[in-house]
Amino acid sequence: THTTQDHKTTRLCAPDFVVTHKSLEISMAADENLNMGGLIRIKVTDIANMREEMFDLYERDTVGVLKRRIEARGMGLAADQRLAFAGRMLSDDEHTLAEDGVVGMCRIILSMRKRE
Numbered sequence: 001t002h003t004t005q006d007h008k009t010t011r012l013c014a015p016d017f018v019v020t021h022k023s024l025e026i027s028m029a030a031d032e033n034l035n036m037g038g039l040i041r042i043k044v045t046d047i048a049n050m051r052e053e054m055f056d057l058y059e060r061d062t063v064g065v066l067k068r069r070i071e072a073r074g075m076g077l078a079a080d081q082r083l084a085f086a087g088r089m090l091s092d093d094e095h096t097l098a099e100d101g102v103v104g105m106c107r108i109i110l111s112m113r114k115r116e
Helices: 063-072
Strands: 009-011 017-020 026-028 039-046 051-058 081-085 106-112
Touching (some): 063 081
Antiparallel strands (some): 017 026
16 A cells, blocks of 8 residues: 555555545555455336445456445345446346446346345
8 A cells, every 4th residue: 555754645445545635645655465456336217116336346356246345235136236337238147337337336226136
């Protein structure tokens, strides 16, 4: 991480991203193990319940990771979620968000599979 004498340092969302308040210098950690791909913010819209939530994820996170994060916020079980992006379903939980073309500030539509 980057620290400078006489500067207050604050960690942001990503553990490898640091900003110094005084100089607003931005640096990335050199450790390759921390490099998880770009951090992106995604808006998930549940139209049926008129609810929107923002999620901070990495491009290399999978659709399955997003579904589990949605479930953790009480928006429905991951197994019942159907996610749509750019007019198509994100049906493969093993695909990364980048593989499915999801980039920062995208909107993903959430619908739930009906249980019989």
